[in-house]
Amino acid sequence: MTSDSQLHIREVQTDKGLRSGALSMATSLILAVASAAPAYSLTATLAFVVGYVGFQAPAVVVLAFVPILFVSFGYAALNRRDPDCGTIFTWATRALNPNLGFLGGWAIIASFVLVIGSLAQVAGQYVFLLVGAEGIGSAPADWRVLLAGLGWLALMTLICYRGIEIAAAVQRALLFLEFSMLVVLSAVALVRAYGGSAPAGSRRPSLSWLNPFEGASLSAFVSALVLMLFIYWGWETALTVNEETTDRHRVPGRAATWSTVLLVALYLLATVAALSFAGIGATGIGLNNPANSGDVLYGFGTAVFGSSGFGSVLWHLLILMVLTSAAASTETTVLTLSRTMLSMGDQGALPRALARVHPRFRIPHVGTIAVGVVGAVVYVALNFLGHGLVLGDAVSACGLLIAFYYGLTGLTSAWVHRAEPRARTADLWLTVVLPAIGGVVLLGAGAWSLVQAWDPVNSGTSWTVPFSSGSRVGGTFVIGTGTVVLGLLALLVCRRLYPAFFARRPAVAARVS
Secondary structure (H helix, E strand, C coil): CCCHHHHCCCCCCCCCCCCCCCECHHHHHHHHHHHCCHHHHHHHHHHHHHHHHHHHHHHHHHHHHHHHHHHHHHHHHHHHHCCCCCCHHHHHHHHCCHHHHHHHHHHHHHHHHHHHHHHHHHHHHHHHHHCCCHHHHCCCCCHHHHHHHHHHHHHHHHHHHCCHHHHHHHHHHHHHHHHHHHHHHHHHHHHHHHHCCCCCCCCCCCHHHHCCCCCCCHHHHHHHHHHHHHHHCCCCHHHHCHHHECCCCCHHHHHHHHHHHHHHHHHHHHHHHHHHHHCCCCCCCCCCCHHHCCCHHHHHHHHHHCCCHHHHHHHHHHHHHHHHHHHHHHHHHHHHHHHHHHHHHHCCCCCHHHHCCCCCCCCCHHHHHHHHHHHHHHHHHHHCCHHHHHHHHHHHHHHHHHHHHHHHHHHHHHHHHCCCCCCCHHHHHHHHHHHHHHHHHHHHHHHHHHHHHCCHHHCCCEEECCCCCCCEEEHHHHHHHHHHHHHHHHHHHHHHHCHHHHCCCCCCCCCCC
């Protein structure tokens, strides 16, 4: 058992040079919600969830929210003790083991690097869709889409380079458009569905859609649940910028938790509206139409708003919404990664150059540039593999990494607070029991996703298994396991390069009253 003296050991928190107190509660909440990229996430994921469970998709939205909420309690509890921009890298290093901390940091870096190409690609596609060039916009691997995506990535990196205040101001504007248009789209779709002016296949919402035991098999439901976890991903950005937030011990955790509540409300509204208006048919705008699987909102929005008069204005705003959603998430990806690497460099787990902070803009400028460059290289490389389909598999592979570092955070919170002296029952639930439940569920979901990824049917690409008689394995499995193996190799290399960091003994930071 951890002794009382250990519970009151506080790690020395160094001033990394970031702009302290620059972000309010409202701004932190905006960054957290924007990082999840609601419009982009729904566009890329909703059709696949509906393909698994049909009209039970709203039940999946709610159930996937539960472990995310539980883990957010763990994030908040750990941040109250030790507000460090390295989040789980720092917390697991100090409380458990430097090796686990490094792997937690690696999972953050790898997942965001894998997804940044997809975000840039969607932004590039929607630039052309916005101006009516559907032939180019519907071809994700087109070189013009690639150039546009790289341009957006460069622009978002530049915005992050100019300072946290400018980045936050851009996020406020982008999220306002995104949130407003999703609510308007959902409201109009529901009104038309109730009024009888929706196309064939529509139906009015039913409470049975929230019943997880109706319709789908257990296997299909769990697969849909794993997919839905992805669209909640990103809210922890509020914790990553904790050292730049007012009252950094409390505000970031509250912003993260409240962001998950806002996200489940928005996702539930949009999912019910899409099911009600479009239905689950395999033709037209039906959500099971393979032609709509990669971009639900494009066809759905066109049918809801129409293509003439004021409807045309709203439809163009919808296109702009998805574009800004991808761009906003690209920006927060750069913010998150640069600060994770700042903490890892500051503590000696990665090159010290990553801990350098610009004296004027007060941002980790070396890490920011590194994220932009590495993200561009990975995007270009994946764009030319499998005619761009590998990018989709890379995003799917993120599920394993997300489940690992979210799950590790939940279990770390439980471990740190397990022997909390004079803890109230409510505190034990919020810092030990619920985070542990959320962590176990997410780790189990990650393992399930890896098993499912083996089947090529569940990936956009497939690869021949070496030394076999032509057996094929899904591209998602190859990328996911390849990223894990690469992380273990990076751990071995860094153990030799930075022995002082890995020789550290764990200690639990003192609780802030």
